[in-house]
Amino acid sequence: MSTRLFSILAALGCILGVVFLFVSFSLNPAPPTDPAQLVAYGKHYHNAILIGAWLQAISPLLIILFVLALVILAKATTRFAGLATIIGAGIFMLVDLIEVTFYLGAANAHNLNTAQMSLSFVNAVQHLYSIVAGPALIIPLGFVILESRVLPRVLGYAAIGIGALFAIIGCLFLFTPVVDGIATLAVIEAIEELWFPIAAITLIIRALMESRQVLGRERVAVSA
Template sequence: MSTRLFSILAALGCILGVVFLFISFSLNPTPPTDPTQLAAFGKQYHNDILVGAWLQAISPLLIIFFVLAILQLAKATTRFAGLATLLGGGIFMVVDLLEVTFYLGAANAHNLTTALISLSFVNAVQHLYSIIAAPALIIPLGVVIIGSPVLPRVLGYAAIIIGSLFAILGVVFLFTPVVDGVAALAILEAVEELWFPIAAITLLIRELLASRRVAGHERIVASV
């Protein structure tokens, strides 16, 4: 596979992954905090929760594939920043799959107690996203981007800032239940989710423009 095709497929996969993620969020409404309403909620949204959980499991994998593609294109797989990004990607996937597992546990629970325990674990795992998962992935990835010509350096600096804010807010809101809703974390998470398609689209445009330049150069050479 050519480097150009590899880059295009990785970028398209990342964009699809983010689309899947937003769809999963729209399918999974926030469950009620009142236990008496939870059983009816589970029955009403059972299928939506299962489909949303599936999408939430697949979407990060596509995003991580894009991250791995950046490392490959930047030839950073053996550098410390690249290795740190690989570690961060592993942590990111584990945290995401833990959350999905507890969503599935709540949706398929045979009693209210099991559903409540599963949802409690979901809220606990969501803290891990801001404390470790997001910073561990995007900060070293930003360092890789800054040190390579694969993507504009501004995206690397933006990634480091986003990851650093996640780490800071993860500590600041450590004692605030995620179920209560934290606006600052929600906004920052949305910014990070938009960072990935922006990076993917940037890589896609670069590769398409490079392809046009090569095709134009070949036409000029052929006409000489």
């Protein structure tokens, strides 16, 4: 597979993953805290919860494949920043799958207590995104970009800044129920999620431009 095709496929997968993620968030409103309302909520949104859980499991995988593609294109697989990015990708995927597991547990619970426990674990796991999962993925990726020419350096600095902000927010809300800081966390998470399609589109443009430049040089060489 050519580098151009590899770059384009990885970038398109990332864009699709981000779309999946936003769709999964829009399928269901936040579950109610009242037990009676929670039962009705589970019955009404059962299928939507399952579809949303599937999308939320698939979308990070597509994004992480894009991240790994950037590490490979940057030839950083043996450098510290590249290895740290790979470890961060594993942490991010693990945290996401744990959250999805509890969503599935709540949707398929046979009694109210199990559903409430599953949702409680969901809220607990969501702390991990800001504490470790988000920063562990995007901060070392920023250094990979800065140490290579795979993407513009501004995207590397932006990645490090977003990851650092995520980590700071994670510390600030460490002793706070995640629902109390959901608005702030949602804004930071949205910024991080938008970084990936911007990076993906940039990679596609670069791949196409480099391909045209190579083709132009070949034509000049033939004509000479």
